[in-house]
Amino acid sequence: MTNSVNHALALRIAELLQEKKMTKYRLAMNSGITHSTLKNIMHETIRDNLLSTVILIANGFDRTVTNSLIVNYLMKRI
Secondary structure, rough: OOOHHHHHHHHHHHHHHHHOOOHHHHHHHOOOOOHHHHHHHHHOOOOOOHHHHHHHHHHHOOOHHHHHOHHHHHHHHO
């Protein structure tokens, strides 16, 4: 069973990568997380994503968490 928040996170990251024409590797480098951690998030193999990791990813996109990485995305789908 897929965790809907993890799924929404993976989808939103994919959308932002496409919008910004950024690779997963570049996002990992910008975020300060390992490429393997990002890959696991994208493949939804991590059960619970830590808020601190989500914040780092948002920073990698030059966004805040409340500035549409997750909050706005989830609100549109609930």
